Amino acid sequence: MKSMVKHQHEARAKIIKAMAHPSRLFIIEELSKHERCVGELTDMIGADASTISKHLSVLKNAGLVADEKRANSIYYTLRCPCVMDFVGCVEDVLSANAKQHNEILKSCKK
Amino acid sequence: MKSMVKHQHEARAKIIKAMAHPSRLFIIEELSKHERCVGELTDMIGADASTISKHLSVLKNAGLVADEKRANSIYYTLRCPCVMDFVGCVEDVLSANAKQHNEILKSCKK
DNA sequence: TGGCTATTTGGCTATATTCCCATAGACGAT
DNA sequence: ATCGTCTATGGGAATATAGCCAAATAGCCA
Known part of the structure; x- marks a missing residue:
């Protein structure tokens, strides 16, 4: 496989991999309806806040979500x-x- | 998270996870144009045949591809x-x- | 300033994934 | 039947991911 094509598929796979987890899918779906802060998502999913925070950082790193600080919470939104x-x-x-x-x-x- | 919703997201994540690899993405894209047998895909990607075979079995297991034996090769097609x-x-x-x-x-x- | 709340980071273990090699099975051709 | 080709499976090492706890950070409010 030529290297340029390979890079293209690696970049795409990175995005898809970020979606390939039940909790992250849930987050994406939830954010498609509402912006949400970490605490809300944590309550909905029922896992440790640090776990959700890491899931959000995976999604953010892939460019799937954006975050905005407001009051003393950080609100996440779906970017695409x-x-x-x-x-x-x-x-x-x-x-x-x-x-x-x-x-x-x-x-x-x- | 309620258990039915959880199952739903797990099922979806399984499909997405099957796509979340550069070689498997390449295979999907290739199959969207052509049916292909394992040997052809192996040559195109340049990995061990057993590796490609396992990638194909991941895709098949997720229901993303179908296979059909013809002559002495097995041809894979994109199902959706x-x-x-x-x-x-x-x-x-x-x-x-x-x-x-x-x-x-x-x-x-x- | 000091406490409070919200979020992130580091550390750790358990589990899963990826890849190659070696081997096995299937099947057509000679 | 035996050979050669094609594909699948088992094994094992390297790497990556997921989850929790504990601790650090950031900002609000009194």
Whole structure:
């Protein structure tokens, strides 16, 4: 693989990897509706605040979210709402999987 | 986080995680143009055949690709072409990052 | 200033991922 | 049947990730 193409795929993979975690997906989805501060997200997810803070730093590092300090909280926002379209596509894959799974079950019963 | 919602995000994360690797992204992109067998992908990427085989099994396990044996090769195809739309969105994130980076550089020069 | 709250960082362990090598299995061709 | 090709699997080392706790930092408010 040529090195330029390789770099391109590494850069893309870095973004996708940042999304590839249940809590981070939850955060992305939540931020697509609302800006939220760390404490709110921590309460919603139910993990240690430091864990959520690290997840947010992964997302920020990938350029997926932006943060803004206000009062004594830091509010995070989704930088590119288009990532939510992707979730729809992932759901398509999941339902295709479920459909296939059902067909296999059916053919076994026969 | 409620357990049903949690399961949903875990299922989604599994799919996304399967995409979150440079070689696997390359494979997805390649398969969106062409069906390909393991040997072809191995040559293009330049890694051990067993490595590529494992990448393909990750993609297959996530339901992203399908395989079909023909002659003495196994041909892989992309099951949900919509995943390529996502790559476009990832590029949006990357160019937003680049733009921001440039603005920071500019403001430093002033 | 000193306490309070919100967030981040460092340290650590447990777990997961990636990659290569060696080997095994499948299958067509001779 | 045996060879050669193609693909998959097992093993193991190097590296990366996730999570918690403890401690540091930053800013508000009295």
